[in-house]
Amino acid sequence: MTARKRILTGIRPTGPLHLGHYAGALETWVRLQHDYECYFLIADYQVSDYADDIPRVREAVWEVALDWLAVGLDPENSAFVIESLVPEHAELTTLLGWFLPVSMLERNPTLKSEMAAMENPEDGSTERKSVPVAFYTYPVMQVANILMPRAHLVPVGEDQLPHIELTRETARRFNRRFKEVFPEPEALVGRVPRLVGLDGNAKMSKSRGNTIDLKDDAETVARKIRSMYGGPPRGANEPGRCDENPIFLYLRAFDPDTEGLRQLEHDYETRGVPNQVLKDRLTRALNDLLDPFRERRAYYQARMRLVRDALASGSERMRRIARETMDMVHDALDLNYLEKY
Ligand code: ATP
Ligand code: MG
Secondary structure, eight states, rough: OOOOOEEEEOOOOSOOBBBBIIIIHHHHHHTTTTTEEEEEETTTTTTTGGGOHHHHHHHHHHHHHHHHHHHOOOTTTEEEEEGGGOOOHHHHHHHHGGGHHHHHHOOOHHHHHHHHHSSOOEEEEEEEEOOOHHTTTTHHHHHHHHHTOOSSSSEGGGGHHHHHHHHHHHHHHHHTTTTTOOOOOOOEEEESSOOOOOOSSSOOOOOGGGOOBTTTTHHHHHHHTSOOSSSOOOTTTTTTOOGHHHHHHHHHHEEEEHHHHHHHHHHHTTTOOOOOHHHHHHHHHHHHHHHHHHHHHHHTTTTHHHHHHHHHHHHHHHHHHHHHHHHHHHHTTOOGGGGGO
């Protein structure tokens, strides 16, 4: 039997997971989990922007693991990893930093926009934050995360593509200069590369509070959709443009009845359909999607020891492969000083 190729991907423990995570990433993880050897990382070294709220991070580690189980990831098959239980990630980050010029971080568009948002929050209520050193270098740590299990594939949302490019560049440089250690990993963007937020913002994101969470109950989903942004103002039976109404983006992403949806889009553009009709349809589609997740979540929530065991054994599995990789790296860089005498 040939060895399965490897996947590494991850999520920061900064809050419960939402529909953007699902459509952009998790759905692909679930689909590929049996074809690849998978390492799913809870990236708790990369929460420097939440360093003043560690209780939230502690809570989110469990939330993320529960959400993974809820969507159907199988910890018997894939490793659920807590990053800080594999401190080799920190070591590899340091060593790879030797080979990455600062200019590559300065050019990284995702990092640039995240730092700008931190320094100049659009939402007037949040105070300006200065950017921690560890935030500036988090893409290097992500490179180390991906290279650690010598992964071949990285399923992620679109905002992560610059980081994967950085990873490929680092692998090329290292292999050329020293020894062929790292495969050059491919990115795989999910069905919905970037899901918009309920407020119409370009990205549904934990930090903006514009999310529908995978753990929301049916009533919460209905309430959030009732108040979601439905495009520019329009009379109830006035025709509109589907592309100006984010409800359609959601329906296209989550309503399995594509035939019925096409008809609805036609009606909307020709004779007008009230937003309430669209919202009712979306609420039904989302609750149908989320119901089985809620059931599995409840099962594990009543058995947190199973969740704990999944994290412990997954982290241990990653640790074994991390030691293997670090041996290869030390050997390639010729850092085995004590072997001299
Ligand atoms: P934060 O706002 O705290 O950075 P986040 O919601 O961006 O949180 P991450 O942990 O940074 O979450 O991202 C985890 C994964 O989910 C990444 O692959 C990312 O691309 C994907 N993802 C997050 N939000 C979306 C979205 N709105 N649409 C598509 N993919 C998304
Ligand atoms: Mg993010």
